[in-house]
Amino acid sequence: MPWRVEPRMIFWAAVLVAAALTLLNLGALGAVIWRAETGARLGAADWAAARFTVMQAVLSAVISVALAIPVARGLARRRFAGRSVLIVLMGAPFILPVLVAVIGLLAVFGRNGLFNDALALIGLPPFSIYGLHGVLLAHVFFNLPLSVRLLLQGWARVPAEHLRLSSALGFNGWARFRHIEAPMLARVVPGALAVVFLICLTSFAVALTLGGGPRATTLELAIYQAFRFDFDLGRAALLALLQAAIGIAALLLLARLTLPDTGQRGMDRVAPTPPGGLARVIDLISISIAAAFLVIPLAMVVLRGLPHVWGLPPPVWLALLQSLKVAALSVGLLAVMTGALTMGALARRWPEGVGMAALVSSPMVIGTGMFIVIHPLGDPAHWALAVTALVNAAMALPFALRAVLPAARRAEADFSRLSVSLGLTTRAHMRLVLWPRLRRPFGFAMGLGAALSLGDLGVIVLFAQTGGETLPMMVQRLMGAYRSADAAGAALVLLIVALTAFVIIERLIGGKDAGA
């Protein structure tokens, strides 16, 4: 658009953020490569970790998406009380701290969990959650709901006319699947698989708590172990390189598969009468099982944690304070990054790409790299807060941009001519045109960033010493020390804080009723 003079400040802010992110990724990789030359070699266990990383990510993706198909179909075509609540709930695992979910899953599937009680009741041997199936269970817990929501978008894009046509032409269930649902799934499923695969590729906290051992160690976990237990920086660096190589290769391979946004739109969204009989039973069962799988572990976190909240030892509350500091700093950084890249991306393409690839090296790789850089200069423990906040912000940035940038582009496409013809200054344009259209997605993005940061158990474990733990790290230590009562109480606190932070920040920034 001619005549819109972009203030140079916007351009330079975007450049600065892009440079910082590039430096973070390449600098960390560079530091890692530099350390990796010192004669360290990868052993059989390390290659096993690489294989396990890819295998569990593939399995997690396939299981999550396969199970999500019947659930999404049921939710798409049935109308029942609590349906919209359930769909909202499907978004919750995304902001749920990993350790909270793990504690909930342990309460259901762990040694003394409900599931094993039930098995014992009918005389079956107990089931052990530790190892590959525990890792998969946790990944499916997180990614089944995510997949359901992604697939639901696919169903929402099937034009109502097609469904009416299928009833008018008397399609049976198979014909309906073949002509309407299968083509839609063929477009949506690859994207969903890719998203889940990429998320699981950098799994750390789940592997740390439910995996481990020679047969269930991910690369991220192996990096941490080489670091923490052997203090073998050279090997940690090689592992980090391997993780980065796999991550970048996967990203390049899968980049083309991201969700297509070209969908046909139907006249209206009134679903035609869904099929009855067997289909009805299948829908009922899929939805019920998915809901139970989601709700029971969370209910267990509340039930088991509640009696122990008041008796929590002071270090837990100190850890909460530390977590709040990290999250506050992280949200501040995220706001700057999102703002600069969104504004910069209105006039050119690169800021979007930089933001989406904000964490192309995995968190542990960046953590390792920063540790290597900081170690000779000072005590890494002093940097724990800043590094964690920065990595958390970079983690949340792609999601933030995905929420804010399309809204910004739409506002710009709809109203920039009007604003130029009226002679709005850049300031007035931002205040009157952009901000009201953006505050809602921006509030959502910042709430998400806060929850992700509060719940993250990642680079902090490389840096923090006793006394500097964040709340998730404290929960993990309590679990490791078999102080399950305190762990349960702390997990409940973590759950409440993460959800509250999300809601408060989203409301504060987004406003109750922003825009029409």
Added chain:
Amino acid sequence: MLELETVVLTQGDFSLTGDFSVPDGARVAILGPSGAGKSTLIGAIAGFVPLSSGMIRWDGARIDTRPPSLRPMSILFQDHNLLPHLSVFDNVALGLNPSLRLTRADRNAVMQAIEETGLHGLENRKPAQLSGGQISRAGLARILLRARPLILLDEPFSALGPALKSTMLDLVATIAERQGATVLMITHDPEDARRLCPQTIVVADGRAEAPADTAALLQSPPPALAAYLG
């Protein structure tokens, strides 16, 4: 007087030439097949489409080098004329002061424009609470308030029913007459041209013709226009 001097507009393979003038106070329809470049022509005059060559003058002064807000015009688009999060009052007031810092006199002027376009009592509503006709009225209230000598209309009433559209065209005529403004209006309905515009510019085959008498043009249209009118 609006003058286009050997103006050439190019967008990819598409190109449009225009070389004509429009006298002060004239009301001119722009007619032609879709894709012929009607919106491109209006966009060039408004400042959204850069000229490949030639120049545009207003009262002898060159305006094609100025940003849109400094050209002597107000424009109504087909859509998105109102910001959905601002009230009718604020949307109209944008025409007076884009930063919405208004003096008492400003506020009175805004209210007067709102009343004169028949929106009295609706000034606190958001656009989502207005009907299509009321949205058009709010757009026109802003044009009235800005009082620029050139009014550009890029099919702003095309979604309205026939009776409502006639009312809006009459409102445009009233505003233009009172301010002695020149009107350029894109339309695809010859009846609109007959109702509001004594003159018509035909845009077809890469050329924007000089304004000609609307009645005569519609009586015996040139081949390109005849094909379009059917």
